[in-house]
Amino acid sequence: MARPRFFLTAPPRGRTVARVPLTPEDLRHAADSLRLRPGEEIVGVDPRGNAAVYVLTSVHREGVEARWEADVERPWEPDVTLVLGIAKGAKFDDAVEGAIEVGVRAVWPVMLTRDIVKLEARKREARAERWRRVALAAAKQSQRAFVPEVAEPATLRDLLPMLAGLDVVLVAWEEALSHPEAPTVGGALRAAGASADSSVAVVVGSEGGLTGAEVASLREIGAIAVTLGPTILRTETAGVVAPALVIAEMHELHRGEDR
Numbered sequence: 001m002a003r004p005r006f007f008l009t010a011p012p013r014g015r016t017v018a019r020v021p022l023t024p025e026d027l028r029h030a031a032d033s034l035r036l037r038p039g040e041e042i043v044g045v046d047p048r049g050n051a052a053v054y055v056l057t058s059v060h061r062e063g064v065e066a067r068w069e070a071d072v073e074r075p076w077e078p079d080v081t082l083v084l085g086i087a088k089g090a091k092f093d094d095a096v097e098g099a100i101e102v103g104v105r106a107v108w109p110v111m112l113t114r115d116i117v118k119l120e121a122r123k124r125e126a127r128a129e130r131w132r133r134v135a136l137a138a139a140k141q142s143q144r145a146f147v148p149e150v151a152e153p154a155t156l157r158d159l160l161p162m163l164a165g166l167d168v169v170l171v172a173w174e175e176a177l178s179h180p181e182a183p184t185v186g187g188a189l190r191a192a193g194a195s196a197d198s199s200v201a202v203v204v205g206s207e208g209g210l211t212g213a214e215v216a217s218l219r220e221i222g223a224i225a226v227t228l229g230p231t232i233l234r235t236e237t238a239g240v241v242a243p244a245l246v247i248a249e250m251h252e253l254h255r256g257e258d259r
Helices: 024-033 091-102 121-141 156-164 174-178 185-191 212-220 235-258
Strands: 005-007 041-045 051-060 063-072 079-085 106-111 168-172 199-204 224-226
Touching: 005 024, 005 121, 024 051, 024 063, 041 063, 079 091, 079 235, 091 106, 091 121, 091 235, 106 121, 106 156, 156 212, 168 185, 168 212, 168 235, 185 224, 185 235, 199 235, 212 224
Parallel strands: 005 041, 079 106, 079 199, 168 199, 168 224
Antiparallel strands: 041 051, 051 063
């Protein structure tokens, strides 16, 4: 069973028995939900992404003390961003959770023409905060070295300059199925000359999908429309499958460069 993982609020003080810098929520979670006891081990990740195993010496809702046991090697992770159309209900939460579990570095919510959910400006910050809480829980569960960024919702027009600054941008577009020449994710990455260190974004529409005009604007900055396979996926499914395919290909590139 994996050790419980906590993201520390500050670097730990030395390697002797010391107070573990946790949020009040994590203190309650450790003491009440997980019911951790002295002698058990946790993994603490400091704000720089450095992880270590700690042996607990004292556990209370008011504070947790532990001693350093061993450093944890930081795994290699690709630079993959998911740009995801706003979906209704818990669908977006589920997509954020799954995408972070498979390894995205960031999630950029994007407001599109065919979105069923129309977010007013005053609601965007609150939604982003909720999604960040989902991201934090997913990062803990999947043993990530850091908590991926979840940005506030933005229009596609606002995101285009940011996307243009990345090495590769892929667009998961259902209409690509009708074009036999549409590449797969792997084919598109190879055609773009991607390396393991490339920054890659994958754009997935909401329930209504992307309009032709939106895809055209993405193509103007060099984006490549790709197919995810022979079936039409729900947005919450595509929001996990698309980055998972990208990340799998990036890991293959990384392994190839290590040989």
